[in-house]
Amino acid sequence: MDLDDASAEFHDFFERHHAELARLAHLLTGEAETADDLAADAFVALWHRWDRVRRADRPVAYARGVVTNMARARIRALTRERRRVHLFWTALPGSRAQHHPDVDAVMDVRRALARLPFRKRACVVLRHALDLSEKDTALALGTSVGTVKSQTSKAMAELQRLLGAQAAEELTGTRN
Incomplete structure (x- = not known):
């Protein structure tokens, strides 16, 4: 398969599955503003491995797995950042961090x-x-x-x- 055929095939895959994968990212992260970015990042990763993805038994399942893993990584990174911010503010003398x-x-x-x-x-x-x-x-x-x-x-x-x-x-x- 030449590059033009692979590109057309990938474009068709993108058109059919982008909305679903963006929705998946939104529901997993709870962040509407981040969902399209996560889906776009997933499609970049899929393009880099397109030969492997297109040969998979269920390419869309592979894509869902990529989005799920990226969402998990984002949630973990945000959790670590919140912990660092919380530790910073509670470590300050006279801090009155409150939990609601x-x-x-x-x-x-x-x-x-x-x-x-x-x-x-x-x-x-x-x-x-x-x-x-x-x-x-x-x-x-x-x-x-x-x-x-x-x-x-x-x-x-x-x-x-x-x-x-x-x-x-x-x-x-x-x-x-």
Whole structure:
């Protein structure tokens, strides 16, 4: 395959999957303003490995995995930065750093999702927001179907605790 054919094939892949991957990034990070950047970075990485990606059994699953890993890295970096800032301010003499806990009554879905550990959040987002099968979710996360089932179940229980059963059912379109 020459460069023009590969470029056209990649462009078609981009057109078909950009919106979904940007949505995935948004739901995983909770940052609308960052979602397009993460999706764009993922497509750059995919282009650099396009020969390998296009030969994959499920190229879109590969792409979802790239976005998921980039979102995880961003969340970890932001968490480390928040800890450094917090340590800096609390280490200052006379510092009066205050913590304001979330109030369950005003917590929305994004905050509830943000409280879930990353893998559980990713399972819920991929399964319910993107409506992927358990198998496709497992491919995107590089894990087993059993892990997806377990993590999704635990995440839903946590969301029910945080949001209430009715809100969790409305979020996922399920009845428990």
